[in-house]
Amino acid sequence: MPAPTFDVPFVLGMMRLHETAEMHQANHLADWIEARLEQGLHWFDHADIYGNGAGETLFGQALRARPALAKQLHVVTKASIANDNPTPGDGKVKHYNASPTYLNRAIDDALDRLSVERIDHFLIHRPDLLMDAEATGRALDKAIEAGKIGAAGVSNHLPSQWRRLQNAMHQPLRANQIELSIAHSTPLFDGSFDDLCADGHAPMAWSPLAGGKLLQGEVNHTLGRLAEEHTSTSGALALTWLRSLPHRPVPVVGSVKPERIADMLKGPDTLPREDWYALLEAARGHCVA
Secondary structure, three states: OOOOOOOOOOEEEOOOHHHOHHHHOHHHHHHHHHHHHHOOOOEEEOOOOOOOOHHHHHHHHHHHHOHHHHHHOEEEEEEOEEOOOOOOOOOOOOEEOOOHHHHHHHHHHHHHHHOOOOEEEEEEOOOOOOOOHHHHHHHHHHHHHOOOEEEEEEEOOOHHHHHHHHOOOOOOEEEEEEEOOOOOOHHHHOOHHHHHHHOOOEEEEEOOOHHHHHHOHHHHHHHHHHHHHOOOOHHHHHHHHHHOOOOOOEEEEOOOOHHHHHHHOOOOOOOOHHHHHHHHHHHHOOOOO
């Protein structure tokens, strides 16, 4: 069975899930998931480092409390960041690990924590400079063949890095998660966005609001003006800016607040060309050359 596509306005990022006290109650989180599904939002983005596994664990507890939900949603998870933010003096070093042993364990642990039969998209979170591409490629191929993951992908990789891995695999890499927003448009100018599209990767955009930077200064002013014209909101319009790009990158929205999520759904499907460039100009401080 092929991995499903991201046919949603945005993906719900679970990075802060464990930081919200009420979400620690399985039935409350199950209600929250059900409400998102009713809004047409059925993709949830995880990673093993989010709360050191707590985000996946809480999500899985909610699915175990309400098993019918698991068949209505899709999950992305990521792995390869080891010893994230080590405590000073504990002797641990943050590093990246895309070895078969590490990734195989990460996949099995995620399946157990999330309480799902298959991870729809499994991404290597950061490039491991010591990766044996042939060994890692075989491990990902086998995970797909075993039905543990629907498809493999990458996050924060350069084209040369993901192509080295792809050349060692039988199965295609399907998804590619990058930092992309009005305030961080570098991938549109350095060729990396074109490369991932040319290679058939479904683009995912993390930090689509640039950590709140878009709601300040000239960009915020332009967003506010255009949002009024489009009967939208500034946040929703920032996501529309992304979806207007070729191959329609799907934003990954990190908020779990229902009112914030509802706000993000108020954007039009695409932006007129001049409005799109007006936002780019506001962020860069000058018009295109």
